[in-house]
Amino acid sequence: MPHQQHVTLVVTHHLAPGQEQAYEAWLKRIMPDAATFTGHLGVNVIRPSGSEQAYTVLVRFDNLDNLYRWIHSPQRVQYIEQVTPLLLGSDHIEIRPGAEFWFTPPSANVRTPAxxxxxxxxxxxxxxxxxxxxxxxxxxxxxxxxxxxxxxxxxxxxxxxxxxxxxxxxxxxxxxxxxxx
Structure with missing residues (x-):
């Protein structure tokens, strides 16, 4: 993947029961910090709907190098340590080039749209x-x-x-x- 292409970090979190409020508070802390990093282009949060109990967080950066700076930053590492007790497992992350994330299902249980x-x-x-x-x-x-x-x-x-x-x-x-x- 070229380093100049916009990239999206797709993070999927499956919450432990009853952790929604704590998770929302965590999101309110991490999103402004991510926004301070060079190349940050925005965040979208797809909250659970229906029977799907996963949060999907889309974090966009202008290039792969800037995304990696965020991923490996001490701030993000600390945030991941804070959120881990709220999750049913570890966080699942993917890096997607361009805008293909629009139609990418947040989990394997959901079909890609026709x-x-x-x-x-x-x-x-x-x-x-x-x-x-x-x-x-x-x-x-x-x-x-x-x-x-x-x-x-x-x-x-x-x-x-x-x-x-x-x-x-x-x-x-x-x-x-x-x-x-």
């Missing part, structure tokens, strides 16, 4: 974004419409909205439907 469902969810996010963002920027900065700078601004805005806002929200909202047989 490609047609992935297509529909992606279209649901991309179609309005690619229509509304250019309209928004043309209203705000009419002089950029049709120019290379205008296209760059539109594309950058759409990608940022999709990666950091819409896909995490939509995949969480449609999780049940995506993973249904």
């Amino acid at each position: 490609k047609w469902k992935q297509f529909l969810i992606t279209l649901l996010v991309i179609f309005p974004s690619t229509n509304l963002v250019p309209w928004f920027w043309s209203q705000l900065l009419p002089g950029l419409s049709g120019s290379l700078a205008g296209h760059l601004l539109n594309d950058a805005s759409v990608v940022a909205l999709v990666v950091f806002l819409w896909m995490p929200l939509v995949t969480r909202q449609f999780h049940q439907w995506l993973t249904r047989h």
Whole structure:
């Protein structure tokens, strides 16, 4: 995997019964510390739904080197020691390149969504974004419409909205439907 590619640390935690409140408090402590590391791009937490009792935490970094600095930092090691008593086992981590984590199930018990469902969810996010963002920027900065700078601004805005806002929200909202047989 190239060191310049965005990466996502996918952490799966299966909590011991009754540890939800302590785990949520732990999340509130670790997330701001992770955000102070160079290259940190954000965190999404997928909380348990239905019969699935696993938390999945997605921590994004701008490259693999910066992610490794976080993974091997004394702060993270200390946080892992704190959370271990709250878990049914050890934490399970994976490192995923790019944005493929959107449709990666949090555990082996959950199916990867059908490609047609992935297509529909992606279209649901991309179609309005690619229509509304250019309209928004043309209203705000009419002089950029049709120019290379205008296209760059539109594309950058759409990608940022999709990666950091819409896909995490939509995949969480449609999780049940995506993973249904």
